[in-house]
Amino acid sequence: MLITNTKVGRNTKALVAGVGERMLRHPEIMAFVFSAVDSISKELTSILKSPTPDELSLTEKEEKIEELMEMNQGLLQSMGVSHATIETVLRTTLKYKLASKLTGAGGGGCVLTLLPTCILFNYCSFPCASNAFYYSLIFFFFFIFFSAVSE
Numbered sequence: 001m002l003i004t005n006t007k008v009g010r011n012t013k014a015l016v017a018g019v020g021e022r023m024l025r026h027p028e029i030m031a032f033v034f035s036a037v038d039s040i041s042k043e044l045t046s047i048l049k050s051p052t053p054d055e056l057s058l059t060e061k062e063e064k065i066e067e068l069m070e071m072n073q074g075l076l077q078s079m080g081v082s083h084a085t086i087e088t089v090l091r092t093t094l095k096y097k098l099a100s101k102l103t104g105a106g107g108g109g110c111v112l113t114l115l116p117t118c119i120l121f122n123y124c125s126f127p128c129a130s131n132a133f134y135y136s137l138i139f140f141f142f143f144i145f146f147s148a149v150s151e
Helices: 012-025 027-049 055-079 084-095 117-123 132-149
Strands: 002-005 100-102 110-113
Touching: 012 027, 027 055, 055 100, 055 117, 084 100, 084 110
Parallel strands: none
Antiparallel strands: 002 110, 100 110
């Protein structure tokens, strides 16, 4: 995962109040939105708990997680908790075919981006016993890049 700090402050109380107001205006629709968010969370939990015996299974798992992240972000947008800066980060990561979503209450803060295993292996295929150092370098690079994009 890549974490991008949008450096935008947020007022969680105001965001929660806005979602509550939307719930009062559109109770049936928002009930479906909350139900869909719950279903996505349950499916994600199931995917993460399932064993991954080979690289193909890992790729399939990552594709499902990407799709769930995109659906969840769409639902969060429909709740009114996204922000223009978050949307800028989402458009930027989408250019690189990476799935992203806001974290926490939204309205600013951070964005999570799934970095598929193939990206890490393509950039970190160094012949050494442990690639942890190189994974850290790649993570650091992406963090700096997307932090700069969000300013």
